[in-house]
Amino acid sequence: MTVEQEIGRPRRRKEDARLLTGRTRWTDNLSRAGMLHVMFLRSPMAHARITRVDVSGARELPGVVAAFSGQDFAAEQGSLPCAWPVSEDIVIPDHPPMAVSEVRYVGEAVACVVATDRYRAADALEAIDVEYDPLPAVLDMTEALMDGSPKVHEAGNRAFHVKIESGDVKAAFRDAPVVIDRTYVQQRLIPSAMEPRAVLADTDGDSFTMWSATQIPHILRVMLAVVTGIPEHKIRVIAPDVGGGFGSKLQVTAEEVLCLLLARKLGRPVKWTESRSEGNLTVHHGRDQIQHIRLAADADGRLRGLQVDLLADMGAYLMLVTPGIPMLGASMFNGIYKMDAYEFGCTGVFTTKMPTDAYRGAGRPEATFAIERVMDELAAELRMDPVEVRRRNWIRHDEFPYTTISGLTYDSGNYEAATDRALALFGYDKLRAEQADRRDRGDPVQLGIGVSTYTEMCGLAPSRMLGEARYAAGGWEHASVRMLPTGKVEVVTGTSPHGQGHVTAWSQIVADALGVPFEDVTVLHGDTAIAHKGMDTYGSRSLAVGAIAVVKACDKVREKARKLAAHLLECSPDDLEFEGGAFQVRGTDQRRTIQELAYASFTAHDVPDGVEARLDSDATFDPENYSFPHGTHLCAAEVDTETGMVRIRSYVAVDDVGTVVNPLIVEGQVHGGIAQGIAQALFEEAVYDAEGNLLTTTMADYLLPSAADLPDFQLDRTESPATSNPLGVKGVGETGTIASTPAVVNAVVDALRPRGIHDIQMPCTPERVWRSLEGERR
Amino acid sequence: MIPARFDYVRPGSVAEACQALASDEDAKVLAGGQSLLPLLRLRLAYPSTLVDVGRLPELKGVHDRGDHVFIGAMTTHDEVVRSPVVRDGCPLVALAAATVADRAIRHRGTFGGSLAHADPAGDLPAVVLALDGVLVARSEEGERDIPAADFFVDYLESSLAPGEILAGVKLPKLGAGWGFHYEKFHRTAQAWAIVGVAVALKRSNGAIAEARIGLTNMGPTPVRARAAEAALRGVELGDQVRQACEGAAEGTSPPSDLHAQPDYRRHLAQVLTHRAVRAASGSP
């Protein structure tokens, strides 16, 4: 019996029939007997002392069961955790889940109502009286660091400063024929998962269960225990169906902690679901950096050195991995390029805004944007083709493994192959000719071509390296594989999918590893009572780390099965070959299928002495290295110089994500990723006004592109298997977002460069493009 | 968010609806709900009662009335777009309605709701203004005609009196020789117009005999680009058209918001008017 290999097949996702036909279990769909509904009253002030909170009016309204202010939680609510103290000198301010004496951003919870339904709870919020004594808002990072600036926290507005140096930076810049000096702004973004956050907490008086729209049920459980003092073994966390996260659900939120405390106070189940506007205010935001970049090069374009100086907006508090986000980019600014010296500095700054934290790519899009933008600037300065400048500097395929100037060792890749393929698909030369023609004709619609040859580090992460980076946890992942008596397979994974399709991909991997049909595998996840060990899903880690734990567990199952088969077939284990799901005695037709062996271990009638009667196995995998997907993205953008409108005409992405388990899923990730990166380049921006009010609280103001606003993506792949894991897989969850933003902005700037424009701040809105042109016309 | 408490009635006739409105000054008409429900959910409006007129047959449908087309207020955008009577008699309305939001919203949102809402960023008010449409209001007292020029009073404010319901709109059929275009400038397909320009244009002997231009989102109400209309009269199709459109924003007071400042809107109005006029005149 030969079984078709599953890895590499474009399997439709097992998850989808159920999700698409509405047979879903989103947290908000769940209901418990006697369940109450919570709504939070949120600060309308960016910064103020709370002088009085009176919830008594709310308590009198019909349907209201309870109403509380921060004072009511003060003794038990603890402080929301920050698990990544990136430096020795870091300031980690107290972060009460509900503000008690001071609010530091618009949207911070100051009171809550618990009622029999959401409508009554919402009505009752209007009956709560809060008095504030306004304090000055702190909104601009540069001003926040000046002497005499109003303070967000007593300890000042500087959260931390980190500096890393490698090579002789001074020498690299001394007498450098070319130095490019630029400042880029990574605007603030709002991660807009399709499913809003929702929490349901219940108790039987002694122990607690929380359902939450989270990416991290395991981490959340530990943190809830640490924050509230409820013993860890009395807390069970379940992530039911979760509709996207993009990092925004990689968090231990105020609402989660408060719902747990409310369940304890009231002894009843309580549920909270945010509205979209509430989410825009209080889901942690992403990006928000000011990047000062200096690049030194020789006259022929060879890179000498790179200096990076960042201001990273932390917002008002440090949340789970807030300070770690810019640090995830620390080793990525050098990109795929060789250079002699590198310096990275980063200052984390407190402001009176919603805290920032992980958002798809987390640190790496920022770094990739800066280096890929500045490589284009270098090309322009030297009047070279931007692809050629990159060619002169990138790591050649025969140089892998390669240790970069920032100290990472890239295991595999082929930048030449991906770039050549992308140029061919794109029709690069023809588009350049059209561009020249439009320039000559003075066409009001100019054409620009943007290049992005990116890599990124993902597959978070080798625990040892995380430790060196001062992260509080490890980066391993766990899996169990259970052989059921009928030969079916139950996989328990510590990853927590929220749209990624792990059930399908893990089934394909197990089908190959054990020679069982794809349909015979089920995957359990996202419940700490079922998947007791896990590090959850973020940082494109699930396949490159989590699935490898599954592979390792399958290896153990096979070894146990081999022993049992050898016993039953009365041969030595070494005489058995495993193929097509069966052990066969070499050179005979004597065989036992894995299903027969599962049954034999179940009956246990004939198991050798000293051998456990089960094939089930567990494995924990800790990677030795990050994974380094890479690729070349090319964007052709038309810029209407009369209106400033940018339209993407064509987009090519050739990615190398190592071995591909399921091409459909990979393409889906790439599509979504590119869309999200384009969104940063052209559409999205969280805007605060001069008082610190968020202006982009609805989707009429915070513009998300839809399919109609995006071009067809032309995708292809090269395949350089990772050497750091047995499947050769790399992460793909964030590549599109990381690669596409600079490709698009490079294209916009390229279109306008003859008009003297060398940067447009993101998002490149029609008005911004028009104003740049106006500035040049004057 | 979550709306505050309100009552809901679904009257069986327009007369009943008028009665319900007259008896409660805090009652509001509910049409397709695509503008009103968002306001309720954000608690920006607290009506006591919603009077749902969305399903009243009297208010639905498109009628060919010889010299004009009558569009019932509760005709959905989608029905308007697909109506052969609209496409033949006043194609500009179909062109503009097709740009409203997305398919789902066009199946719910209504022609009359868009006008009664009097949002200057809506696409249809400027169109009805450009076409010199006449809005028909009904109340317990009877029916009255309101010319479009008198209907839009201020931001989200029409001249409908309390207790009045918009029943429909009369749109004059413009005969042979007229061309039409709606030029909508927006950042994403589902976003509202930053600026929109509705043009109806009569050609004769290679020149522009008459131009009627309505501007979307160039002030607290939809406005006519009167200066450009005057400048375009008699202009030969060709290079002079651009110059004639330069006054498109004259007399407007465009809003400032996250998507555009007033000076940019004025600039857009010129550029887009030129484009719309060219398109309406059949020039490439």
Ligand SMILES: Cc1cc2nc3c(=O)[nH]c(=O)nc-3n(C[C@H](O)[C@H](O)[C@H](O)COP(=O)(O)OP(=O)(O)OC[C@H]3O[C@@H](n4cnc5c(N)ncnc54)[C@H](O)[C@@H]3O)c2cc1C
């Ligand atoms: C996401 C989104 C995007 C949109 N984009 C656009 C766009 O690009 N362009 C555009 O033009 N519109 C857009 N709209 C609005 C849409 O066209 C609405 O349908 C329209 O504005 C209101 O029509 P409605 O039937 O939904 O009215 P409703 O929302 O039911 O009512 C709107 C207001 O008009 C009043 N009203 C309604 N009918 C009557 C009547 N017969 N008599 C008296 N008063 C009445 C109501 O009391 C209410 O105050 C969008 C809406 C959404 C939700």
